[in-house]
Amino acid sequence: MEFASFLTSLGTSFVIFVVLMLLFTWLSRKPGNEVVYYPNRILRGLDPWEGRRRTRNPLAWIREAVGASEADVIVAGGVDAAVYLVFLCSVLGILVLSGILLLPGLLPVAATDHNLKLAVQHNSNGTFSNLDKLAMGNIQEKSPRLWACVLGTYWVSLVTFYVLWKAYNHVSNIRSAVKANPQATLEDFAVLVRDIPRAPKDQTIKDQVDSYFRALHPDTFYRSMVITDNKKVNKIWKELEGYRKKLARAEVVYAESKTTSKPDGTRPTNRTGFLGLLGSKVDTIDHCNEKIKELLPKLEAEQKITLEEKQRAAALIFFNSRPAAISAAQTLHSQIVDTWSVMEAPEPRQLLWTNLPKKFYERQIRQYIVYVVVFLAVFFYMIPIVFISSLTTLENLRKLLPFLKHIVDKPAIKTILEAYLPQIALIVFMALLPTLLMILSKAEGIPSQSHVVRATSGKYFYFIIFNVFFGVTISGSLIDSLKSVLNKPKDIVKLLSASLPGSATFFLTFVALKFFVGYGLELSRLVPLIIFHLKKKFMCKTEAEVKEAWAPGDFGYATRVPNDMLIMTIVLCYSVIAPLIIPFGVVYFSLGWIIARNQALKVYVPSYESYGRMWPHMHSRVLAALFVYQITMFGYIGLKVFVYAPFVLPLPILTVIFAYICNKRFYPAFANTPLEVACQNLKEIPNLESVYNAFIPPSLRSEKLEDSNQFEGAHSQASRSTPVVIT
């Protein structure tokens, strides 16, 4: 790529960014849009504007984002958001500290050498840009200037170790501080038991669980809740909820139709058949009321059957103190270890109810199958795409969908379709990938949503690192390169090192595009804004529907973190080869940090809280990227025929040792809650009954408020309290 075209691309991106920023400033001030730009504040019952309408400064949000304390972030977005910000901040720190030494150190070393000039003179028809002159490619072979590369690699590695150590310590402290807080969380009192052995014939699982835990924890056992198979009851409950929503909507429509000219209004009607298009016409309000009346006793009967007869081999055990629950969750219970396996209970809102009763060996087998599938997907993702694109050639389309024949045969449309069909297939596949990975992760039998997100994030990370980073770098068909690499595994370092410099400019542009356009869209929230207004105008009738239309969702760590990781890997790997990429990385992560802070404080609402359990994954992936970087640098310096290249080799070993030490020192406190933390501030014990009730899934809650009869099933008593909201 020429220098001019690089500048053009950079300029265009920047203009788009400025336009989006201005749009954001203008749109976020318009009344009616506050639910799109400040949903988090609104849901927390705060004034979205806080007297900020007067200032016309388009950068006021930056001051607010930077000015907020970490405690504010934790209150607004939870520990997970705070940890995500620590991650962005750490990478920023690594890049800034690296840049301080590398930019003034390496650029002059590279710029004053003449390798490229010599190469051009030699080849006579080669060209090189000014940008390439500033990269290490301009250093001649065997030149002692390559010492600068070696030292640069050392500097980046040491900086990374320092920053990561600090950050792990910091996150560990955040986690323990929040976990030790006096406002006890619900799940602190509960333990999840899986792999309950088959109960004796005269006992229900519930009886068995109760007697087992009462015997082992005579002083601290409070009560148990056996996991039930809720498939049927959920179906009835969803149907019921559907009719309730429909009823509410119909009532609003009816009320709105009562204009002054037509005081009686028109009662809304619908058809009962397929999608409301077929079948007999009925009065919606009457129909819904009827259906609800019909479903209520059905639900109640099904609830009773579920609780009594559909008990499955997992349970939640509630204890009367936090240390007792924490300690029970970490103690081996059974002599035979594939029965009665215990773990700390996840939050009620992120429990994956259907995964809980999956048995030990089933989980193991599922996990390995999923690993194999993901491995194949990562390495051979081209194959399904090629398959799909071969399916979607025009010839095949014409055969499969003959009614398209007339359109397809027009020459203009034909050309366009032929050019874009494979790309469209690729885009569709890439868009479906996170969902696919999420489904795969869920199929592993993981008990909580946050764990599924972590698992998905890991899979996605491998996918984009292999397919974007390696894929672009080792340009050409990845499968062909793989074939040669599999034969001689040593060659991957050589291949990567040889291909890296060529892609430097491509990645510079890629990073710039990512932050200018990506962050511009993220901040301006154009897509959610348009969707919200469309929905509000054409679909939403009731308050609840409007609220649903602007519900902001959470950060989506499963895709967000791997994408940041990709940028980090790219910048790290090029930090010495083409130091000019560092400022781009700095801009990416500083902009990212500011915008993520803004979104955490004002927009996104966390859908679960895992107390920073994402961190160990981020940490080890940053180290993995560092490892790849160090190996690549060894190969790169070696390719320059520099005899001191092996001086880089202690670095990957150091990285492994560092990862091992961090894992030993910090990780167990993320996997389990330490007793030290659980024993603090024990005074405020919440009402245990309300803790218990919070874990009852909505479909099993009693519908009749006046009814306080006790189910004698799995939950022994499904009382009518509302769930306790976790702060």
Place this chain on the structure above:
Amino acid sequence: MEFASFLTSLGTSFVIFVVLMLLFTWLSRKPGNEVVYYPNRILRGLDPWEGRRRTRNPLAWIREAVGASEADVIVAGGVDAAVYLVFLCSVLGILVLSGILLLPGLLPVAATDHNLKLAVQHNSNGTFSNLDKLAMGNIQEKSPRLWACVLGTYWVSLVTFYVLWKAYNHVSNIRSAVKANPQATLEDFAVLVRDIPRAPKDQTIKDQVDSYFRALHPDTFYRSMVITDNKKVNKIWKELEGYRKKLARAEVVYAESKTTSKPDGTRPTNRTGFLGLLGSKVDTIDHCNEKIKELLPKLEAEQKITLEEKQRAAALIFFNSRPAAISAAQTLHSQIVDTWSVMEAPEPRQLLWTNLPKKFYERQIRQYIVYVVVFLAVFFYMIPIVFISSLTTLENLRKLLPFLKHIVDKPAIKTILEAYLPQIALIVFMALLPTLLMILSKAEGIPSQSHVVRATSGKYFYFIIFNVFFGVTISGSLIDSLKSVLNKPKDIVKLLSASLPGSATFFLTFVALKFFVGYGLELSRLVPLIIFHLKKKFMCKTEAEVKEAWAPGDFGYATRVPNDMLIMTIVLCYSVIAPLIIPFGVVYFSLGWIIARNQALKVYVPSYESYGRMWPHMHSRVLAALFVYQITMFGYIGLKVFVYAPFVLPLPILTVIFAYICNKRFYPAFANTPLEVACQNLKEIPNLESVYNAFIPPSLRSEKLEDSNQFEGAHSQASRSTPVVIT
């Protein structure tokens, strides 16, 4: 080896065995020898003979050994001995079940083929024995008879899985039954804490430990004992004990010298200098009394200083209930995991006091250093031996020790020395190896003796498998073969498979020698008998000294188990190639089982009890041997150009899966005590004070019986109770 010479060797071994058996029958009946043949029974206060002197049946001991129940073995030799017997019995089971099918199945298949005859005709000068005709080597290449080999491999593998699964279940049940027994053991109430962080300036470690555990376990914490640096106090105490022994001995000598002719006797004297050879002559009794009087206050002062000032960063925490201690030992205590690490306390008698305060990272580093040293020792054990033998050449000896010149220069002695010096170096090195490995294992920072034995056993296993099995099989210099193997790792299977058949007869003789001579010596206890009588005659004066002379020691699992493992590996690997080895293996393990039972019931006294924690190690090593066997068989069948050889390949995969499942299902209950087990039979709580006192090392116990003052140091109170003996 010719068939005749094989029979000669077998016959000789058998004659030796019969002679040793008769010696045993005769010697064990002689009065005065009962302390050598029945020490375990004597120490348990039982009659060694039990009216058995009348029967003159030389095989009576076999009836007794076989007739005893497993419960008897546990009472006499502990769970560890019972588990060792289960191991012998399981291997026996595997071999018997394998033999039932392999011997009648494979021998005819091999004997009716003609490969060896053809080879001999081809080479014209080759020979083969009748023994070789019965091995798989007699099957021709590509012959469909090789299917028998494939099926044989499957049969052996499936039998192994079945027997091992049963055995693991059985051992797991023994362990839980003994652990759940109502007679609580001391260590059940204690937890070992290591990596205690630096105490604040105004606190001792003891204060810090107390306040930390009192806060975290307010209801169940009883008291703590901080580990101290006992080097100096141990030295004084040993000196004191030495003088006491000397005094007792001198008093006996003095009493014996009072004959009727000389009623005053002669007071024994000794010299105070080097080894009692130099220095001034003193009256021994007076001298010892003086020294004891001198040392007593010194000991007491040092005890006080030790308890107050030499506290180290580890402690034992005592709880007032078994489940509380078990649960605490499995719960993560600190947010920062390299501090306050907890584990179940080992028995007081096997605590390695000096290893306890070693810090987390120190332990890690030591462990890896030891691994590297052992790895080098296993692979390059020839190098130190060559080095030592080069040092011990006659030339060097003459230079280093000139006074030997006259002896060495005599031609007869010279020849003998030249021939045997290297062998002697090898024998010395092999004899020192277990001790060396034990020291290395101890240097890892392991807290208990049983763990050290397990670690040593593992190291020794690798050593003999590599150096005896692979060493003999791939005959010639192992280092040379290794060089070629390291270049092409695939070749090891080929190399091993090609060399195996040739060594079959060697190993047949080896196994026979092992069991006939080895077990004969073991049963007849000739060496301990001679040593005991020599000691009794020339050295022992007091009762205590005599008792020390016949102290039987324990099984010595560290070398015994790996040696059995070696035989098992050999027999397993040859089971299909030369099925004739199976009966030898059956004899080895059945004789071994009977003799080990006899020794467990009557001879050896366990020096610690680990409740069968050796089993998971034995289990995984049997599986490792099976794995080697399966891979070797794949190579062997492949060498015979049999196209269906890959049908063997699912077996190693099955082995890995089986190992994984067993590990998941059973292992955690060996690493920790399950709560289910700890909660049984809680009624008999022992006196906690006596539990506490049992952990005080002897050098820190108060010497003055009348003194009950409280030390305010690490133990807070070193009272004068005697240790509680564990049953």
